[in-house]
Amino acid sequence: MTDQEGRNNEGPTSRLLRNEKSDSCFRVNHYPPCPDHWEVAASGRNLIGFGEHTDPQIISVLQSNNTSGLEICLKNGSWVTIPPDQSSFFIIVGDSLQVLTNGRFKSVKHRVLADHTKSRVSMIFFGGPPLDESITPIPSLMEEGEESHYKEFTWFEYKKSAYKSRLADYRLGLFEKTPAQ
Ligand SMILES: O=C(O)CCC(=O)C(=O)O
Numbered sequence: 001m002t003d004q005e006g007r008n009n010e011g012p013t014s015r016l017l018r019n020e021k022s023d024s025c026f027r028v029n030h031y032p033p034c035p036d037h038w039e040v041a042a043s044g045r046n047l048i049g050f051g052e053h054t055d056p057q058i059i060s061v062l063q064s065n066n067t068s069g070l071e072i073c074l075k076n077g078s079w080v081t082i083p084p085d086q087s088s089f090f091i092i093v094g095d096s097l098q099v100l101t102n103g104r105f106k107s108v109k110h111r112v113l114a115d116h117t118k119s120r121v122s123m124i125f126f127g128g129p130p131l132d133e134s135i136t137p138i139p140s141l142m143e144e145g146e147e148s149h150y151k152e153f154t155w156f157e158y159k160k161s162a163y164k165s166r167l168a169d170y171r172l173g174l175f176e177k178t179p180a181q
């Protein structure tokens with residue numbers, strides 16, 4: 001991207017996402033209605049449509065129909081419903097953006113609960129960097145003397161490790177210099 005004077009003013013994150021080799025993808029999820037949900041709710045359990053996880057990429061841009069279900073997990077472990085809004089995009093910080101910002105932005109744990117009468121459809125653009133790109137904190141964000149909290153790794157290495165893990169695992173833990181307690 002260039003400004004009016006023709007200077008290249010593309011930021012580091014945009015460079016990774018706009019790169020022609022960027023490993024981005026688009027997914028459509030459909031959660032059919034689950035009529036048994038009442039029984040499950042009565043038993044105090046949740047009916048999971050998509051189990052808890054963080055998105056490994058840089059950023060996820062989500063839009064859904066008017067059926068709720070998406071929840072995010074707060075620091076204290078409680079789950080909060082994200083009201084569906086067909087006219088807005090919901091932006092999720094992914095694991096890679098957490099590393100690029102050296103932990104300033106947190107990759108949020110989220111999940112989807114199934115509804116008992118209505119089906120939910122969501123579509124998500126997952127912005128990922130090129131496979132051979134190193135995922136390290138952006139130098140201009142770092143304070144003087146600040147060190148990366150993460151070991152150096154490429155997006156290919158992270159993706160490979162993520163595929164070997166379970167959905168709910170805290171996948172960044174393997175790449176932290178001091179593993180989270
Ligand atoms: O369907 C949704 O609302 C979220 C799905 C999701 O988290 C994902 O596909 O990674």
Ligand SMILES: [Fe+2]
Nearest residue numbers: 053054055110
């Ligand atoms: Fe997700």
